Amino acid sequence: MTAVLSTTSAPAGTGRTMLRLHRTALIVWAVVFAGVSAALLWAYGPGASAAADEWRRLCLNGTDVCQWGPGLERYNRVYALAEYAIALLPSLVAAWAGAALIGRELEQGTAQLAWTQGVSPARWLAAKLAVPAALLTAGTAVLVLLHRLVFEAQAAPMNWSWYDDDTFAANGPLAIVWPLAALALGALAGLLLRRSLPALVAALVAIWGTSLAVGLATPRLWPWETRTGTLRTGYPGGTVDVIFGGQGALTSTGARIADPMCRDDAQCLADHDVTGYFTDFHPASHFWPLQLIGTGLALAVAATAAATAFWLLRRRTR
Amino acid sequence: MTTPLTGPPRAVLRLHRTALIVWGLFVTGTIAGLVWLNTVTADSARAKSARCDPLAYCADPFANTSYSAPISWISTFICYGFLAVAAWAGAALIGRELEQGTARLAWTQGVSPARWLAAKLAVPALVLTVGGIMLVVAFRWGWAANRDLMGDDWAFADVFVARGPATVAYALCALAVGTLTALLLRRALPALAVSLGAMWTLNFFLERYRESFWPTVTRTSPPEFEASRSWWPLENGAIIDGRRTQDVPYWECDGTSAENERCLDDLGITGHYTTYHPQSHYWPLHLVETGIVLTVAAVATLIAFRLLRRRTTAPAVRKGASV
Known part of the structure; x- marks a missing residue:
């Protein structure tokens, strides 16, 4: 050229x-x-x-x-x-x-x-x-x-x-x-x-x-960073200034499911086997x-x- | 011109x-989209957001956006279609x-x-006017049908245009300005760029000074008051020694509410004011802008015809004069 x-x-x-x-x-x-x-x-x-x-x-x-x-x-x-x-x-x-x-x-x-x-x-x-x-x-x-x-x-x-x-x-x-x-x-x-x-x-x-x-x-195309929260804390904090990926609930087997929206309803949480929550994101370091x-x-x-x-x-x- | 679809119009x-x-696809697609969004999407978006506690986390915190985002895009496209x-x-x-x-x-x-x-x-x-009227009528219905799911209001720049005849006026003005620039430049791509730039500039300035096309309303009162959501707020502040000011040093006042009140009194604040357009000003504001745009369209059309006549008759006149 x-x-x-x-x-x-x-x-x-x-x-x-x-x-x-x-x-x-x-x-x-x-x-x-x-x-x-x-x-x-x-x-x-x-x-x-x-x-x-x-x-x-x-x-x-x-x-x-x-x-x-x-x-x-x-x-x-x-x-x-x-x-x-x-x-x-x-x-x-x-x-x-x-x-x-x-x-x-x-x-x-x-x-x-x-x-x-x-x-x-x-x-x-x-x-x-x-x-x-x-x-x-x-x-x-x-x-x-x-x-x-x-x-x-x-x-x-x-x-x-x-x-x-x-x-x-x-x-x-x-x-x-x-x-x-x-x-x-x-x-x-x-x-x-x-x-x-x-x-x-x-x-x-x-x-x-x-x-x-x-x-x-x-x-x-780049692996997300994941943060989890318990039933008590709810969704994990500290995710500001990030690109959000998926969010949802975790079961006792560690499987990811869509949040069934139980909030504080213990029966509902037990029915869906919800033990915590997760958030996928890209922090600024990505x-x-x-x-x-x-x-x-x-x-x-x-x-x-x-x-x-x-x-x-x-x-x-x- | 005896039968409508012969000769030049048919050729065009x-x-x-x-x-x-x-x-045609844009007009029908937009109308179909408005109907679909208001009959199908609106209900499902409302059902989804009803499951959410507005203060707690919600799996889809913006459930409304499946409705509101496309409606906003439609208002943008209807308003700025004149650029195309x-x-x-x-x-x-x-x-x-x-x-x-x-x-030639x-x-x-x-x-x-x-x-x-x-x-x-x-x-x-003719085609732009008919299609534009259809778009405006459909948008006026579609925009008003599910207000609870929307976050915009009548004073948003694109909504302001898309809800009335200014949409058609801008399209006609773009046609006239495009024609004039093309007659002046006689080349396709430069005419494209200049005509686009001219219409963008015209809209930019009209949008910027839109608020001044009709007298504003100013409300004053001793205590602070909430602005109504239907207002187009333009300016608000405090009245100090009978003069309106926007820079009140509020930060100097702190402490208990009694202390705070005394401090504000010491600053000399005797009242508050808000300057705004109530919703009833929509039509006067809109029609003044429509009038300005149509005037530009008419002037551009007039100049275009004059220019064409001068250019196509001048050589003959000159020849006649020299003989």
């Missing part, structure tokens, strides 16, 4: 052409990257110190309820907005890749024209994917680092939870891999449908569907295993989509 | 049958035709540009 980027020996229609053709997208990405970086840097520096000052002033004077002032509100809003922009990126990339990058070229025949000008179809697709992939990876890697910085530094107890979908992705490689998967899925949709607008819609549906599926599968499983799944989606796109293109142009 | 329907099918209309109108309806030259081809086949645009706008407008 590096050969594609060194445009000196490459014929027209590769790296540099890519950047010229999609300069609007390049500008948009540069603006988004600069904006989100600036927001996160602000939240890490001046935003955090203003929020911390305000927290000390309003909330550390023995009061039970404390109302956020403008400093804490702004800090929270800027952080949330930056995180939202990072979360929105895969959708934007999928729509763009499906419609503008691949779909339109096939619809208007400019791709076919390029293939007659000394650029082989495979090489054309490689350039189409490699240039945006490199630019996206470089940018999102910086954004993830900045987001982690702000999240870890949390100037006041802001109730930011590590397991929130957007936060979880933006704190690790998931936020780098999803835009790449979106790029590959968009390219595949463009090649399959060969029309820009249907490809745009299909790419969006594909990225939403796969990220939903990966999000549902990830917590189930962040990295979960993050890596999700990243692996998203990478698999990206690789499969890209491989299918190349295979489809070769079969069609041979 | 045939050309955009995918969009028509998607819209904006994208479609900008890209598929007008942008693509101008980009690929099929519009149509203009040479006996369809004047103005008539071409009129058909492009009238047919979708």
